[in-house]
Amino acid sequence: MEQNNSLPPFQGLASPQGALTPVMPMFSPMMPYGSGLTPQPVTNTNSLSLLEEQQRQQQQQQQQQASAQQSGMPGGSGQTPQLYHSQTVTTTTLPGNTPLYNTTPLTPMTPITPATPASESSGIVPQLQNIVSTVNLGCKLDLKTIALRARNAEYNPKRFAAVIMRIREPRTTALIFSSGKMVCTGAKSEEQSRLAARKYARVVQKLGFPAKFLDFKIQNMVGSCDVKFPIRLEGLVLTHQQFSSYEPELFPGLIYRMIKPRIVLLIFVSGKVVLTGAKVRGEIYEAFENIYPILKGFRKTT
Amino acid sequence: MAYQLYRNTTLGNSLQESLDELIQITPQLALQVLLQFDKAINTALANRVRNRVNFKGSLNTYRFCDNVWTFVLNDVEFREVTDLVKVDKVKIVACDGKNTGNTAE
Numbered sequence: 001m002e003q004n005n006s007l008p009p010f011q012g013l014a015s016p017q018g019a020l021t022p023v024m025p026m027f028s029p030m031m032p033y034g035s036g037l038t039p040q041p042v043t044n045t046n047s048l049s050l051l052e053e054q055q056r057q058q059q060q061q062q063q064q065q066a067s068a069q070q071s072g073m074p075g076g077s078g079q080t081p082q083l084y085h086s087q088t089v090t091t092t093t094l095p096g097n098t099p100l101y102n103t104t105p106l107t108p109m110t111p112i113t114p115a116t117p118a119s120e121s122s123g124i125v126p127q128l129q130n131i132v133s134t135v136n137l138g139c140k141l142d143l144k145t146i147a148l149r150a151r152n153a154e155y156n157p158k159r160f161a162a163v164i165m166r167i168r169e170p171r172t173t174a175l176i177f178s179s180g181k182m183v184c185t186g187a188k189s190e191e192q193s194r195l196a197a198r199k200y201a202r203v204v205q206k207l208g209f210p211a212k213f214l215d216f217k218i219q220n221m222v223g224s225c226d227v228k229f230p231i232r233l234e235g236l237v238l239t240h241q242q243f244s245s246y247e248p249e250l251f252p253g254l255i256y257r258m259i260k261p262r263i264v265l266l267i268f269v270s271g272k273v274v275l276t277g278a279k280v281r282g283e284i285y286e287a288f289e290n291i292y293p294i295l296k297g298f299r300k301t302t
Numbered sequence: 303m304a305y306q307l308y309r310n311t312t313l314g315n316s317l318q319e320s321l322d323e324l325i326q327i328t329p330q331l332a333l334q335v336l337l338q339f340d341k342a343i344n345t346a347l348a349n350r351v352r353n354r355v356n357f358k359g360s361l362n363t364y365r366f367c368d369n370v371w372t373f374v375l376n377d378v379e380f381r382e383v384t385d386l387v388k389v390d391k392v393k394i395v396a397c398d399g400k401n402t403g404n405t406a407e
Contacts, residue, residue: 147367148365151365152363152364153365153367154364154366
């Protein structure tokens with residue numbers, strides 16, 4: 001949780017309205033979601049969401065004061081820090097299937113506005129759709145042997161220099177290279193991706209190669225969900241132009257590049273949202289919790 | 303050079319067995335006969351066959367290597383306008399149809 005202090009760029013980010021420059025070559029290293037910093041995109045036309053953001057900022061400031069992290073933020077009054085949902089989770093990627101990340105709603109204890117709760121969690125959990133991972137089998141491979149002897153394999157070296165192998169359970173596809181490195185795609189959870197990669201490694205091992213299972217790493221996670229209301233993408237791109245790109249003639253979705261966590265969201269008029277670029281599940285959840293109040297502010301009312 | 307794909311068919315195997323029985327011909331001649339068979343069967347199938355068969359089944363395994371597809375299907379129905387044939391398991395070996403193929407067993 002102390003990582004923020006060691007990373008100067010992030011300290012710049014911490015100040016809410018401050019250093020969110022348009023060109024941010026943000027390369028967020030793997031920040032555990034327990035950092036407690038949400039990106040506050042700069043302005044909001046909707047005063048209600050602006051208010052909610054202010055309340056959330058105040059709560060973050062309280063948490064940061066409580067955990068003695070950041071400096072220079074105008075502190076709120078000495079209110080009890082709210083356990084932000086992302087801070088309750090302490091483990092990292094592995095137990096992917098358990099609902100550890102179900103957003104715990106923030107209890108509305110701040111006396112800022114009597115009427116609205118501080119900020120409610122959306123109650124919507126993005127579902128993971130695809131996980132891409134890599135692993136090193138640690139030995140050179142003869143792709144032609146693998147293609148000839150393994151089942152469900154394709155090898156066309158003129159087109160692509162890898163064997164494309166598929167298994168049915170978990171339903172995944174692997175690209176196996178002659179260097180011994182392998183990419184595993186299509187799994188719906190972290191554990192499934194690891195299991196599938198192990199199955200491919202076992203296939204290669206049974207063909208006689210001294211396969212190992214080195215440096216398994218999840219490279220990308222994709223999630224999707226539905227906010228259940230239509231969205232004014234034009235409005236969103238106007239106010240969040242630092243982060244958004246919307247070219248309806250090119251692609252019907254708005255591409256929102258969130259800085260923290262570093263996630264790209266595809267936002268569609270229908271209210272469907274696709275989130276990608278995550279290394280851990282929590283980043284997807286965190287990004288969605290960040291975007292949800294913004295999207296509520298751009299709900300289509302007709 | 304035509305595909306040697308059709309040597310492992312009923313027709314091709316019968317030819318090979320017959321050639322093995324003919325002890326008086328030289329192995330080189332037998333090879334030439336088989337090569338001529340390859341050419342003949344390829345042109346015959348390409349030019350003299352007109353009927354169309356549909357088949358549908360579930361895919362068990364597939365393989366693509368050296369530009370040759372090998373499929374194993376289960377519970378396949380071969381349908382021609384006239385009749386229907388059902389099989390539990392069928393292995394399909396398929397080579398590229400364009401005239402770019404080189405000899406592949």
